[in-house]
Each structure stands twice: as structure tokens, then as C-alpha cells.
Amino acid sequence: xxxxxxxxxxxxxxxxxxxxxxxxxxxxxxxxxxxxxxxxxxxxxxxxxxxxxxxxxxxxxxxxxxxxxxxxxxxxxxxxxxxxxxxxxxxxxxxxxxxxxxxxxxxxxxxxxxxxxxxxxxxxxxxxxxxxxxxxxxxxxxxxxxxxxxxxxxxxxxxxxxxxxxxxxxxxxxxxxxxxxxxxxxxxxxxxxxxxxxxxxxxxxxxxxxxxxxxxxxxxxxxxxxxxxxxxxxxxxxxxxxxxxxxxxxxxxxxxxxxxxxxxxxxxxxxxxxxxxxxxxxxxxxxxxxxxxxxxxxxxxxxxxxxxxxxxxxxxxxxxxxxx
Amino acid sequence: xxxxxxxxxxxxxxxxxxxxxxxxxxxxxxxxxxxxxxxxxxxxxxxxxxxxxxxxxxxxxxxxxxxxxxxxxxxxxxxxxxxxxxxxxxxxxxxxxxxxxxxxxxxxxxxxxxxxxxxxxxxxxxxxxxxxxxxxxxxxxxxxxxxxxxxxxxxxxxxxxxxxxxxxxxxxxxxxxxxxxxxxxxxxxxxxxxxxxxxxxxxxxxxxxxxxxxxxxxxxxxxxxxxxxxxxxxxxxxxxxxxxxxxxxxxxxxxxxxxxxxxxxxxxxxxxxxxxxxxxxxxxxxxxxxxxxxxxxxxxxxxxxxxxxxxxxxxxxxxxxxxxxxxxxxxxxxx
Numbered sequence: 001x002x003x004x005x006x007x008x009x010x011x012x013x014x015x016x017x018x019x020x021x022x023x024x025x026x027x028x029x030x031x032x033x034x035x036x037x038x039x040x041x042x043x044x045x046x047x048x049x050x051x052x053x054x055x056x057x058x059x060x061x062x063x064x065x066x067x068x069x070x071x072x073x074x075x076x077x078x079x080x081x082x083x084x085x086x087x088x089x090x091x092x093x094x095x096x097x098x099x100x101x102x103x104x105x106x107x108x109x110x111x112x113x114x115x116x117x118x119x120x121x122x123x124x125x126x127x128x129x130x131x132x133x134x135x136x137x138x139x140x141x142x143x144x145x146x147x148x149x150x151x152x153x154x155x156x157x158x159x160x161x162x163x164x165x166x167x168x169x170x171x172x173x174x175x176x177x178x179x180x181x182x183x184x185x186x187x188x189x190x191x192x193x194x195x196x197x198x199x200x201x202x203x204x205x206x207x208x209x210x211x212x213x214x215x216x217x218x219x220x221x222x223x224x225x226x227x228x229x230x231x232x233x234x235x236x237x238x239x240x241x242x243x244x245x246x247x248x249x250x251x252x253x254x255x256x257x258x259x260x261x262x263x264x265x266x267x268x269x270x271x272x273x274x275x276x277x278x279x280x281x282x283x284x285x286x287x288x289x290x291x292x293x294x295x296x297x298x299x300x301x302x303x304x305x306x307x308x309x310x311x312x313x314x315x316x317x318x319x320x321x322x323x324x
Numbered sequence: 325x326x327x328x329x330x331x332x333x334x335x336x337x338x339x340x341x342x343x344x345x346x347x348x349x350x351x352x353x354x355x356x357x358x359x360x361x362x363x364x365x366x367x368x369x370x371x372x373x374x375x376x377x378x379x380x381x382x383x384x385x386x387x388x389x390x391x392x393x394x395x396x397x398x399x400x401x402x403x404x405x406x407x408x409x410x411x412x413x414x415x416x417x418x419x420x421x422x423x424x425x426x427x428x429x430x431x432x433x434x435x436x437x438x439x440x441x442x443x444x445x446x447x448x449x450x451x452x453x454x455x456x457x458x459x460x461x462x463x464x465x466x467x468x469x470x471x472x473x474x475x476x477x478x479x480x481x482x483x484x485x486x487x488x489x490x491x492x493x494x495x496x497x498x499x500x501x502x503x504x505x506x507x508x509x510x511x512x513x514x515x516x517x518x519x520x521x522x523x524x525x526x527x528x529x530x531x532x533x534x535x536x537x538x539x540x541x542x543x544x545x546x547x548x549x550x551x552x553x554x555x556x557x558x559x560x561x562x563x564x565x566x567x568x569x570x571x572x573x574x575x576x577x578x579x580x581x582x583x584x585x586x587x588x589x590x591x592x593x594x595x596x597x598x599x600x601x602x603x604x605x606x607x608x609x610x611x612x613x614x615x616x617x618x619x620x621x622x623x624x625x626x627x628x629x630x631x632x633x634x635x636x637x638x639x640x641x642x643x644x645x646x647x648x649x650x651x652x653x654x655x656x657x658x659x
Contacts, residue, residue, distance in 0.1 A: 070406060101439075102438075102439065102441065103437065103438055103439030103441070104439040104440075105439075106436075106437060106438075106439050112437045112438055114438040114439070114441045114442060115441070116405075116441060116442065121402075121405060121406070121442065122434065122437075122438060122442065124430075125429065125437075126425045126429060129398060129425055129426065129429065129430060131398070132394050132395045132397070132398025132399045132401070132402060132426060132430075133398050133399070133401055133402035133405070133430060134402060135395065135398075135399045135402060136398065136399035136400055136401060136402025136403035136404070136405075136406070136410070137402045137403065137405065137406040138402075139358075139399060139402075139403045139408070140402070140403040140406035140407050140408040141406070142384070143356070143358060143384060143385070143403075143408050144356075144407055144408065162394065163394045163395075163398065163425075166392035166393075166394045166395040167392075167394070167395045167398070167399065169390065169392065169395075170389055170390065170392055170395050170399070320439075320440070321435055321436045321438075321439055321440035322435075322436050322474055322475055323435075323475075323499055324435065324440075324443050324445070324497075324498035324499050
């Protein structure tokens with residue numbers, strides 16, 4: 001265990017780490033399923049991009065970060081922000097467009113959760129725009145004499161953006177404290193990876209920037225955690241960025257309601273042998289996982305109830321916060 | 325509103341030097357202020373505006389980048405959200421388009437979409453306008469695009485004193501600012517106060533010359549041309565009032581309207597293409613709010629609807645000239 005891990009797990013034995021990761025992942029999974037149920041029952045005015053099946057990457061990597069480390073999350077679910085320490089009520093408030101959201105009611109789907117106090121800084125609505133932003137946050141950390149590490153999540157689709165090249169080139173030259181985590185689920189909306197990447201591994205691109213490129217099984221949260229710990233250590237120590245590619249699965253459509261007629265690889269997707277939650281559960285005593293599942297169920301149900309009872313924003317919010 | 329006249333003792337320096345002075349003073353005042361851009365450090369900028377700053381502030385705070393506009397602007401936005409105050413340069417204002425997402429989405433919207441939980445206090449320096457042979461992709465005046473996206477302040481200094489005072493205000497503003505500095509004005513000289521606290525407030529137009537007959541609203545390079553036209557017209561007995569808004573966002577319509585109510589005629593002049601330029605917005609607001617004071621339609625002068633040609637002589641044919649401004653005023657007055 002590296003010294004760079006989050007405060008409550010630094011030096012913790014592996015069993016404790018598995019328990020902690022499982023707690024995070026079952027919370028994420030429970031929100032995912034509750035959100036799906038909500039959409040099935042009520043429909044949804046926003047865009048919900050399910051992250052189910054990718055919990056191992058999100059929890060495994062984010063759990064390494066310190067509270068103050070800046071995080072730019074991707075758009076699949078809310079696991080990143082939840083593990084980083086954001087309040088579930090604020091996240092659900094954003095998703096369901098309530099004043100209790102972190103944005104005060106400007107939410108409505110997986111969009112713009114934010115909580116600078118726990119380092120959650122947002123997500124580029126234009127995919128790939130987090131690369132320059134994250135590099136800039138790393139410059140700030142350096143200038144302010146802080147030893148923060150910036151984590152940037154993105155998918156295999158966003159990996160194609162030129163912004164990655166522009167930011168990665170400069171960040172590598174300047175050895176900025178960054179970790180890029182690519183959640184490669186094999187599908188950029190409807191485009192399979194084979195049609196938009198000339199190499200099997202996106203991590204190969206790290207060579208061009210002179211930084212380590214690491215491939216890890218994204219369904220194995222412990223493996224992701226380990227790869228991330230090494231990358232974070234390196235960044236915090238002044239060694240510069242690392243590109244981690246976590247091979248994962250997109251279990252659902254691009255958005256909830258996308259029936260994926262374009263996919264021919266769905267057989268076996270989401271089965272227990274590839275389900276990160278089930279895989280980690282199998283490594284824990286049943287009593288432990290059951291207790292954590294139940295705690296997550298109670299937490300999520302209560303938060304959903306509070307959120308649904310919360311007010312919609314006042315129309316005046318549309319003019320709020322344009323200017324400081 | 326008249327401009328605060330610089331103190332008599334203000335030394336005469338160039339517009340470029342005034343920008344340099346503003347940068348140096350603000351970086352001395354606040355350690356969080358830093359810069360990056362192409363060729364700004366070792367070379368001191370392709371126009372020499374940032375000369376000497378690397379020596380004084382070092383390579384952490386004055387950074388050369390490669391050709392990566394998305395990084396320059398997006399990196400600055402990310403840094404601004406996390407506690408520092410970047411003042412970054414795109415080598416030519418035209419490169420706004422190569423960093424469009426970073427300018428028009430990240431800079432402009434990230435405070436708003438996050439319910440005010442993030443702020444983006446940064447300045448983007450944009451060498452703008454014609455400079456003699458820079459061509460279609462290095463000569464444009466794109467400020468109206470910035471006006472069209474809520475969330476960006478838009479500044480166009482026309483004098484050395486304003487170049488300094490507006491930039492210092494921009495750096496201290498908690499909002500993102502697009503600072504359009506005119507390439508053809510870099511060598512223009514004028515009195516500039518050395519005072520560290522010399523700030524020019526946003527949203528306060530300057531009446532560069534008072535007059536009773538026609539209100540001429542001009543920006544950037546066109547302020548000087550309007551003043552030259554005013555000299556010629558004065559010899560013919562026509563007194564124009566020249567108003568320089570100095571900032572387009574926020575825009576000081578009160579000063580413009582007060583003038584139009586006295587003169588009853590208005591001409592808006594800018595170097596940007598006339599179609600859908602800032603002049604269209606200003607003219608529309610004048611007729612909305614001062615229609616019954618007008619004795620004639622509000623006219624606009626701007627660049628022709630064509631790309632700027634590379635040839636320096638042809639370039640000048642595209643944008644309003646002193647003759648063109650004087651001629652338009654004569655015609656407008658005769659209506």
C-alpha cells in the first residue's frame with residue numbers, strides 16, 4: 001500500500017481495502033439500479049448515462065485520491081463523485097433537478113456535479129475538454145506549493161480528442177502531477193473501439209509523451225486501485241503523468257433508453273464473471289457484503305425520498321451565477 | 325462619462341509598454357498571477373509585449389507553450405478554477421477559433437453551470453485587428469462573437485492609458501475577460517500613469533471629443549480614425565462627439581444614449597465586419613431606447629463582407645478609413 005492512498009486506508013491491510021472498495025461499489029450500484037427504476041417508472045427529462053459495470057474503475061481509482069486532490073470525472077454515472085466524498089443528496093439533487101443539488105438546481109442528468117471542498121471539479125460537457133482543464137489545475141497546485149495530484153477520467157471515445165494531445169504533450173514536458181484514467185468500455189456511443197483505434201490498447205499512446213502507459217482489468221477494483229496508487233505516487237513525487245487504461249464493459253446503452261441495436265457483443269456482458277461488484281463480493285465474507293448491501297439500500301432509499309420531496313428551483317435561477 | 329484624465333506627470337509610453345507595465349505591476353502585487361502563451365517568455369512575445377517578464381518573474385510564472393491553443397486557454401481555465409489567476413496570450417485573436425470550446429464554453433459557462441461553486445478569474449490577451457499584411461487568418465476583429473456568448477467580459481483599449489488601466493482591472497476581476505489589444509496600436513504613445521492603483525473601470529465609456537452634431541461611437545483602432553475625421557469635419561463646421569465604449573461587455577449605453585439625445589444622429593464605427601458586428605447591437609439599442617430623439621437612422625461603418633486580403637494596401641480598403649468616416653458623417657448630417 002502506497003503512502004499516497006486516501007487517509008482512511010493508508011497502510012490498511014488488503015482485506016480492509018476490499019471492504020472499503022466494496023462499500024463504495026455497492027453504494028454506486030445501488031444508486032445505478034435505483035436511478036434505472038426511477039426512469040422506468042417516471043421517465044426522465046435529462047440525460048442519464050449509466051455507469052453500471054464500470055464501478056470497479058471508478059471506485060478503484062478514486063479511492064486512492066486524497067480529499068483535496070482535484071478530480072475531473074467522466075459522464076458514466078456518479079460513482080466518481082460519490083467515492084470522492086460528495087454528498088449523495090447533492091448528487092441526486094443535481095440528477096433530479098432539485099434545489100438540494102450541488103448546483104442549486106441547475107442539474108438534470110449526469111452533468112455538472114461540483115464540490116470544490118472535496119476536489120470534485122466537474123466534467124467537460126464537450127468530451128475531452130477536461131484534459132486542458134486538469135492540466136491547468138495541476139499548474140495551480142504547483143504554483144501554490146500544494147502536493148495535489150489531479151485525476152482525469154475519460155472514455156475510449158474521448159481519447160480521440162486533440163485536446164488530449166495538446167494537454168498531454170505540455171503536461172509531460174512540465175511533469176505535471178496528473179493521472180489520466182481511460183475507462184475503455186469498447187464503445188464510443190455506437191462506434192466499436194476497433195473502428196476508432198489503430199492499436200488494441202489506448203495506453204500505447206503514452207509512449208509518444210514519454211510517460212508510463214498501464215493496462216489494467218477494470219473489472220478488478222483492487223487491481224485498478226494498485227495501478228492508480230503507483231501512478232498517484234509517481235505524480236505526487238514529481239515524476240509526471242501516467243496514462244492508465246482500464247478495460248471495462250458498457251452494460252447498458254449510451255444513455256438509459258438506448259436499446260443498442262448497433263451492438264453485437266452483448267452476450268456475456270454484465271454476467272457475474274465480469275461484474276466488478278460480484279467479483280469483489282466473492283472475495284469478502286458473505287456477512288460483510290450483505291451488511292454493506294443493506295446499508296447502501298437504506299442510504300440510497302432515504303436519499304431518494306428526501307430528493308424527491310425537495311423543491312424544484314425557482315425560475316429566477318436561470319439568471320443566477322452568470323457573473324461573479 | 326468622460327475618461328479620467330491621466331495625471332500630468334504620467335510618462336509618455338507606448339501602448340505595448342503600457343500592457344507590459346500592467347502585467348508586471350499585477351504580478352508583483354499578487355503572486356497568484358501568472359502567464360503562458362506561445363513565445364511570450366524567452367522571446368518576449370512576437371510583438372515584444374511581454375519582454376523582460378521572464379527575467380523578473382521566472383519560468384514558473386512566465387511560461388512558453390508550444391502550439392496548443394486548447395491547452396493555453398483550457399489550462400488557464402482549469403488553473404483559474406483552482407486558485408491562481410492566469411493571464412494568457414493567444415498569439416493572434418483569430419486563434420480564438422482554435423480554442424473555441426475552451427473560450428466559449430469553459431471560460432464563459434463553468435461558473436454558471438456549477439451554480440457559482442467555481443469561478444474562472446482569468447484574462448485572455450488577444451492581439452486583434454489588421455497590422456499590415458498578416459492575412460485573413462491573423463487580422464480579424466472577432467469581438468462580436470464574444471459578446472454573443474454570455475459570461476465573457478469584452479475589453480478593447482484604444483489608448484495606452486486604457487491599455488494599462490483596463491488590463492489591471494481585468495486581472496482583478498473575478499470573471500473571465502477577453503482583452504482585445506490592437507496590433508496596429510502597439511507603437512502608439514500616450515501619457516500613462518505609473519500608479520500601481522491606476523484602474524479603468526469596466527462599463528464606463530470615454531467621450532474622446534465632445535460635439536453637438538453627430539454622435540460617433542468607435543472602438544479600438546477606429547477611435548483614432550474617428551478623432552482624425554473629427555478634425556477635418558470641424559474645419560467644415562461639423563462637430564462630432566466621439567465616444568469610445570472601452571468595454572463591450574459590460575456596455576455603457578447610458579453615455580451613448582445621453583449623447584444621442586443631444587445630437588439626434590448616431591454613427592457606429594468598428595473594424596470588425598459590419599454584418600452582425602458590435603455596431604448592429606449598439607445601433608439596435610439606440611433605436612430601441614432613443615428612437616424619438618433621432619432625426620435620422622442610426623448608421624454603421626465596418627469592414628466589408630470579405631476576408632481580409634494578405635496585401636497590406638488591399639487590407640486597408642476593407643476597413644473604415646478616416647475619409648470614409650468623414651464622408652458618412654457628412655451624409656448622415658444631411659439626412
